[in-house]
Amino acid sequence: MLAFTLSGGGARAAYQVGVLRHIGQRRPELGVPILTGVSAGAINAVFLASHTGNLQEKTQDLTEKWCSLTTDRVFRSDPMSLSRTAARWAFTLGSGGRRITEEAQSLVDTSPLRAFLDERLSPDGIMENIESGALVALAVSVTAYDTGQTTTFVAGAPDIEMWERPLRSSVRDRITVDHVMASSAIPILFPAVEIGDRYFGDGSIRQSAPLAPAVHLGANKIIAVSSRYPRSAAEARAARAPGYPPPAQIIGLMFNSIFLDTLDADAARLTRINHTLSHIPEEVRRDYALRPIDLLVIRPTHDLGKLALEYQENLPRMLRFFVKGLGTRGGRNADFVSYLLFEREYIGRLQQLGEEDAEKQWPEISRFLDGDE
Numbered sequence: 001m002l003a004f005t006l007s008g009g010g011a012r013a014a015y016q017v018g019v020l021r022h023i024g025q026r027r028p029e030l031g032v033p034i035l036t037g038v039s040a041g042a043i044n045a046v047f048l049a050s051h052t053g054n055l056q057e058k059t060q061d062l063t064e065k066w067c068s069l070t071t072d073r074v075f076r077s078d079p080m081s082l083s084r085t086a087a088r089w090a091f092t093l094g095s096g097g098r099r100i101t102e103e104a105q106s107l108v109d110t111s112p113l114r115a116f117l118d119e120r121l122s123p124d125g126i127m128e129n130i131e132s133g134a135l136v137a138l139a140v141s142v143t144a145y146d147t148g149q150t151t152t153f154v155a156g157a158p159d160i161e162m163w164e165r166p167l168r169s170s171v172r173d174r175i176t177v178d179h180v181m182a183s184s185a186i187p188i189l190f191p192a193v194e195i196g197d198r199y200f201g202d203g204s205i206r207q208s209a210p211l212a213p214a215v216h217l218g219a220n221k222i223i224a225v226s227s228r229y230p231r232s233a234a235e236a237r238a239a240r241a242p243g244y245p246p247p248a249q250i251i252g253l254m255f256n257s258i259f260l261d262t263l264d265a266d267a268a269r270l271t272r273i274n275h276t277l278s279h280i281p282e283e284v285r286r287d288y289a290l291r292p293i294d295l296l297v298i299r300p301t302h303d304l305g306k307l308a309l310e311y312q313e314n315l316p317r318m319l320r321f322f323v324k325g326l327g328t329r330g331g332r333n334a335d336f337v338s339y340l341l342f343e344r345e346y347i348g349r350l351q352q353l354g355e356e357d358a359e360k361q362w363p364e365i366s367r368f369l370d371g372d373e
Contacts, residue, residue, distance in 0.1 A: 018354020246327020
């Protein structure tokens with residue numbers, strides 16, 4: 001029961017695509033019965049779940065879809081749209097709570113992304129794969145804005161059991177573009193999405209255990225693809241920008257904590273649990289339904305934030321102007337930019353890096369897939 005767990009990170013999720021493409025090329029007939037995703041990773045997970053080809057065909061098609069992306073196909077970045085949004089926020093903040101005009105709901109309009117996904121994701125394909133047995137379960141995590149809980153929507157085989165834990169729960173549902181849009185709705189930046197009579201946002205906001213959905217769904221092997229570069233101790237201590245931190249630096253840190261930090265913490269927790277289980281007799285583990293979970297986390301060998309500096313000038317002109325106004329001018333604080341840089345050159349570079357890293361780590365990946373120590 002192999003699972004792919006795909007984390008968030010905006011444009012950084014293109015790195016996942018390169019990793020997956022290389023695995024698909026090496027193991028075209030590899031079965032991945034469990035797919036879980038959150039935020040931009042949910043886009044990749046749902047695409048793989050809805051495609052009826054083999055893994056090589058799925059990942060190649062996913063690569064081509066990402067290569068066709070631009071910022072304008074994710075959110076409106078033309079001067080008129082951005083100026084209208086800025087004016088709406090000014091009226092909202094200056095109204096003192098009075099309904100003077102239509103309230104601002106987000107910083108950008110993501111209707112282009114919805115149109116893009118409507119053309120490329122097939123809810124019927126998901127059900128077809130489940131009915132054929134090619135897919136056991138697909139899980140997409142979101143954050144419920146009314147309760148603050150993480151909700152994981154699950155499409156899967158009838159015998160899949162739902163779960164309830166403190167601050168997180170699961171709901172059986174037919175996964176649609178609405179679920180994907182909700183999971184990837186970066187708070188404040190992107191608008192919340194209504195599903196049923198409730199509003200949901202990015203699933204990474206309060207997801208303390210990103211590996212949990214795969215475990216609950218029965219996985220005993222998990223490949224998790226992170227977009228977090230593992231800095232050395234010296235790199236972590238180095239000051240990234242002198243003087244008072246500009247907004248871009250603060251926002252970048254917030255985004256990193258939302259999208260990147262929890263996977264590393266959960267991976268460390270799972271490793272400790274596995275170590276503890278190794279000292280418990282097997283018959284006792286069976287009595288308490290405990291099982292070890294094999295985990296492989298694939299991370300980039302380059303800092304994706306620093307890499308974004310090389311491509312920042314490719315942003316649409318008006319967006320580039322606003323971003324630099326937040327403090328990215330002069331080649332600093334590019335973590336924030338890396339989440340928004342949906343431009344072909346940067347996306348292509350991330351895919352290339354993901355493929356290169358998967359090739360370098362292929363002996364380890366292959367041993368993991370084959371169950372070798």
